[in-house]
Amino acid sequence: MAASPQETNPVRPGARAPVVVAIDGPSGTGKSSTSKAVAAKLGLRYLDTGAQYRAITWWMLTHGVDVNDAAAVAEAAGRPAIVSTTDPAAPGITADGEDASGPIRTQEVTAAVSAVSAVPAVRSRITELQRSIAASAPEGMVVEGRDIGTTVLPNADLKIFLTASPEARAERRGGELKAKNGQADLAATQEALLKRDRADSSRAVSPLLKADDAVEVDTTELTLEQVIECVVTLIVEKQRA
Numbered sequence: 001m002a003a004s005p006q007e008t009n010p011v012r013p014g015a016r017a018p019v020v021v022a023i024d025g026p027s028g029t030g031k032s033s034t035s036k037a038v039a040a041k042l043g044l045r046y047l048d049t050g051a052q053y054r055a056i057t058w059w060m061l062t063h064g065v066d067v068n069d070a071a072a073v074a075e076a077a078g079r080p081a082i083v084s085t086t087d088p089a090a091p092g093i094t095a096d097g098e099d100a101s102g103p104i105r106t107q108e109v110t111a112a113v114s115a116v117s118a119v120p121a122v123r124s125r126i127t128e129l130q131r132s133i134a135a136s137a138p139e140g141m142v143v144e145g146r147d148i149g150t151t152v153l154p155n156a157d158l159k160i161f162l163t164a165s166p167e168a169r170a171e172r173r174g175g176e177l178k179a180k181n182g183q184a185d186l187a188a189t190q191e192a193l194l195k196r197d198r199a200d201s202s203r204a205v206s207p208l209l210k211a212d213d214a215v216e217v218d219t220t221e222l223t224l225e226q227v228i229e230c231v232v233t234l235i236v237e238k239q240r241a
């Protein structure tokens with residue numbers, strides 16, 4: 001059956017209509033895993049905005065900027081060139097031309113990123129970058145983070161807010177740590193997740209918040225495959241509407 005006009009993508013004839021999807025939520029709710037898989041399934045680009053905040057944090061840590069000094073962070077916010085690749089099969093990020101994909105996942109960066117991302121000069125710079133990347137994807141994009149539906153792309157075609165219980169999120173992160181280090185302290189992992197959520201939710205500028213028009217999906221009792229299926233269905237329904 002021929003695609004209806006609403007489903008036709010002018011960039012790739014026969015493909016679905018371009019769509020911009022915002023996926024927000026607290027740490028460990030499955031935003032990255034879900035967004036990457038959904039974008040790959042539907043032929044969309046993918047932007048990990050947390051990686052951008054991590055990359056600028058990593059650059060500051062490696063260039064002697066005191067990440068707890070908001071004035072110093074603000075002064076340095078415009079200095080590094082942050083470049084993201086948006087292929088969901090191979091997402092990557094560089095800071096001043098250096099591959100930051102590995103270093104941004106260290107504990108040191110994770111512990112510092114909320115302080116850096118709370119600085120208004122950092123947010124305005126990264127938000128502008130995110131909007132220009134989203135505007136340069138005619139096939140559509142899945143953009144994941146904390147403030148995409150509320151601030152970065154308030155006109156997104158579809159907004160999804162993923163949640164999960166703290167226990168489920170700690171279990172998931174613990175699984176990753178166990179695979180990497182052979183062990184994981186679940187209580188400490190849960191406390192670190194909640195601490196980051198508290199900081200991200202309580203900052204003055206663009207805090208972690210569900211947009212009024214976002215669809216909330218509680219992933220606590222769902223497998224990753226079920227979450228992916230649920231989000232794909234929501235997007236396809238939106239494209240047909």
Ligand SMILES: Nc1ncnc2c1ncn2[C@@H]1O[C@H](COP(=O)(O)OP(=O)(O)OP(=O)(O)O)[C@@H](O)[C@H]1O
Binds near residue numbers: 031225
């Ligand atoms: N529904 C699920 N069931 C079980 N495990 C899941 C589910 N969703 C994601 N995971 C696993 O949980 C871990 C965290 O997922 P992911 O990195 O996608 O979360 P996130 O929301 O992007 O986290 P953060 O904001 O901290 O980067 C990964 O190991 C992922 O495979």
Ligand SMILES: Nc1ccn([C@@H]2O[C@H](COP(=O)(O)O)[C@@H](O)[C@H]2O)c(=O)n1
Binds near residue numbers: 053115144146196
């Ligand atoms: N839109 C966003 C995305 C992320 N942040 C900050 O970056 C941190 C790391 O995010 P991950 O998704 O990679 O864990 C996050 O804790 C926030 O501080 C943000 O502010 N806005």
